[in-house]
Amino acid sequence: MIRRLIELLALTAAGGSAALVLDAEPLQLIGGAGTGAMLWLMIDQHRLGRFRDWLRQGHPSAAPDLPDDWTELVERSQKGFKLLQRETRKVEDRLQQLIAAFEASPNGLLVLDSAERIILCNQAVADHLGFDVKRDLGQHLLNLVRDPAFVAYLKGGDYSQPVEIQVRALAGVQPSRISLQLHSYGFGNKLLLTRDITSVELADTMRRDFVANVSHEIRTPLTVLSGFVETLLSYDLSAEERERYLLLMNQQSQRMMTLVNDLLLLSRLEGTPAPGTAEWMPAHELLDHVVEDGRSLSDLIAEGSHDICADAGADFELAGSRTELLSAMSNLLSNAVRYTPPGGVIRAGWRLLPQGGAEYWVSDTGPGIEAEHVPRLTERFYRVDRSRSRETGGTGLGLAIVKHVVQRHGGQLRIDSVVGQGSTFRIQLPASRVRPLDLPAKPADAISA
Incomplete structure (x- = not known):
């Protein structure tokens, strides 16, 4: 600041001195001093322009070469630039981590704006619903998902429960069953969560079939046993007939015992750790x-x-x-x-x-x-x-x-x-x-x- 003042005084005095050497009148002396001051102002404005251009570039390593009075401003600005860069890198790192977690999620994640256009989505939701992550950004969701059940769900406004839709697959591949649920946040934005429940439904079907098969396998020998017991209780049978019925009953009971033992063995195989190599x-x-x-x-x-x-x-x-x-x-x-x-x-x-x-x-x-x-x-x-x-x-x-x-x-x-x-x-x-x-x-x- 002192150097700038000295420069101003020096240029003002130089202008006045030049006018004095030329035997100028008093008003001309003032004009000469003013000319020196204007020259200083132009030089200072040039320096200010260089400083302003450097600030606009936002690169601390390209600092301009300015006089000492500007050095403190440049140094403080450089420190501010570096601090801002560090904070920016931290924010970018956090954002990249969030995006990586977003992409790594096994469930589909899709962000919609207030107009229900796609802002962001991961690959899982694209796989579930059959669209392209990059190409379809900005598209209205209903242009891509036209299932009547989901359309009614989206327009209904009640997102407390998920909705399930069936997505057509390629030839030779079973259709997928997808669960979708919306969550509202912010100012009209929505988050869509999708989950492939095909395997869950398949497991439920297998469980129902398993229970039905077990019931059928046990019911058959039980029916035979019940019939033989009723026969033994209701009729006066000869020793040979009684022995034959008892043998048949024993066969059916052995069949049920074998079935139960096999089921217990399967349960044990599925519920215990794999055998090691000690034996x-x-x-x-x-x-x-x-x-x-x-x-x-x-x-x-x-x-x-x-x-x-x-x-x-x-x-x-x-x-x-x-x-x-x-x-x-x-x-x-x-x-x-x-x-x-x-x-x-x-x-x-x-x-x-x-x-x-x-x-x-x-x-x-x-x-x-x-x-x-x-x-x-x-x-x-x-x-x-x-x-x-x-x-x-x-x-x-x-x-x-x-x-x-x-x-x-x-x-x-x-x-x-x-x-x-x-x-x-x-x-x-x-x-x-x-x-x-x-x-x-x-x-x-x-x-x-």
């Missing part, structure tokens, strides 16, 4: 156990007429739950026994896989399974032939149990079947659950039952 067991021992059970079942239902062969392959050990693995292996072999006609050939065995894993396989010469049924075989209570399944004593849960056991051990269940030729079921376990032994391979057991 190791020889693969050939498991195979010997299930083959012996398979031969006993063949003796019971086909008088031992099946040709059941076992091939243990190389000796190795498996890590996992002995009970679960035996259950899965036994289910596959017992299914082969039940569905293979008398005189058929059934083979089961273990083999090491090139990748280090192991495979348990069961093949039969039964009627085979049509390709359309294979993907659904592991569904609970799914049967290719319901009458045949009940005749053989199946509950419809065996392959569902096998699938859960295999998944809990990190493996895969593979099914190959040709109608009229037979089927092969394979349980493939990962290398982490297989430990080869440095022992000679166990010879194949080709003794038929």
